[in-house]
Amino acid sequence: MDSDVGATTTPASAPGTPKPASGLRALVVEDETSLAKLLGSYLEREGFETSLAHDGLQAVLTARDVDPDVVILDLGLPTLDGIEVCRQIRTFSDAYVVMLTARSEEVDTLIGLSVGADDYITKPFSPRVLMARIQTMLRRPRSPREAEDSHDDLRFGELRVDVPGRDVWLGGEPVALTRTEFDLLAALAERPRMAFSRRQLIDHVWGQTWVGDEHLVDVHIGHLRRKLGDDATEGRFVRTVRGIGYRMGTGE
Known part of the structure; x- marks a missing residue:
């Protein structure tokens, strides 16, 4: 796997017609650069301003810098693993975090979630499935009650x-x-x-x-x-x- 350190914005190349800019920011943290670029291109097609990081330390620094709304975070990373990255990001961000893992054992999933991940997906996976998961999170009704209703606590x-x-x-x-x-x-x-x-x-x-x-x-x-x-x-x-x-x- 390519473990070059960096954080970049990737040009959109996923199939389909690009959507207008959504004003949302996404951070993809994945040391497989080809997969990171692929996911980044799908996110850009969905209107996200997208940044990439290829190791754990760079991921934390980039998250502080770009303040993402969504973080796609691989579990196995150089310098800091995904668990520690998620733990550190949770100290300053409430971004939605989706963990990527090549391990199917339930314990790894639960460890990932225990530090604040919102969802997880096991490799191999379809980028379209991941995009659907992200859009579902972003469409969450923020309360069962409409905002214009009574504001009583x-x-x-x-x-x-x-x-x-x-x-x-x-x-x-x-x-x-x-x-x-x-x-x-x-x-x-x-x-x-x-x-x-x-x-x-x-x-x-x-x-x-x-x-x-x-x-x-x-x-x-x-x-x-x-x-x-x-x-x-x-x-x-x-x-x-x-x-x-x-x-x-x-x-x-």
């Missing part, structure tokens, strides 16, 4: 959720959530009496066309609970419903 004890404004406070202090964590919380908070299955949460947050291991919901719920100072046993804010999935807690 949703309250669960000391937890306050402003769904249209995408803000969360706990005990009066703001809580920093990733986009996926917020989308999960919003889905639960909007229907606090409903017990959601994993598949229903997948449909709400990732979209009905998403295909993969539904247990990724558990990983993101675990992150959400930790950030809210909650756990599976107490379930103040997110309760486990045995045999079904999850529902919103009362905050008590």
Whole structure:
């Protein structure tokens, strides 16, 4: 594999008619330069301003520089692996992160997701499938309620959720959530009496066309609970419903 270090913008060469510029930025982090260029060209055809990085250290520096909306991140990278890159990016960015991995073992997938990846795809894959995954993420309804509806905050004890404004406070202090964590919380908070299955949460947050291991919901719920100072046993804010999935807690 070519491990040249660099970050560039790639001219579009994927088949099809280019879409108008979307104003969105994408970062492809992949040490196989031919694959990185191919993915970059597909993203540019979708209207993204696209940058490439070929090793982990350059990926972090580029992410700070270009502030991407979407990061396509390979797991196996020189200098820093994808896990560490994702961990570092999550300290300053809420970009959607899709992990690419040649390893099919579930443990690798869950490790990747545990540092804040929103989705994953296993090699080999179709670039068109990856583009569809990305477009699905970007089309996520930011709340089940339309933005023009009532702007009243949703309250669960000391937890306050402003769904249209995408803000969360706990005990009066703001809580920093990733986009996926917020989308999960919003889905639960909007229907606090409903017990959601994993598949229903997948449909709400990732979209009905998403295909993969539904247990990724558990990983993101675990992150959400930790950030809210909650756990599976107490379930103040997110309760486990045995045999079904999850529902919103009362905050008590």
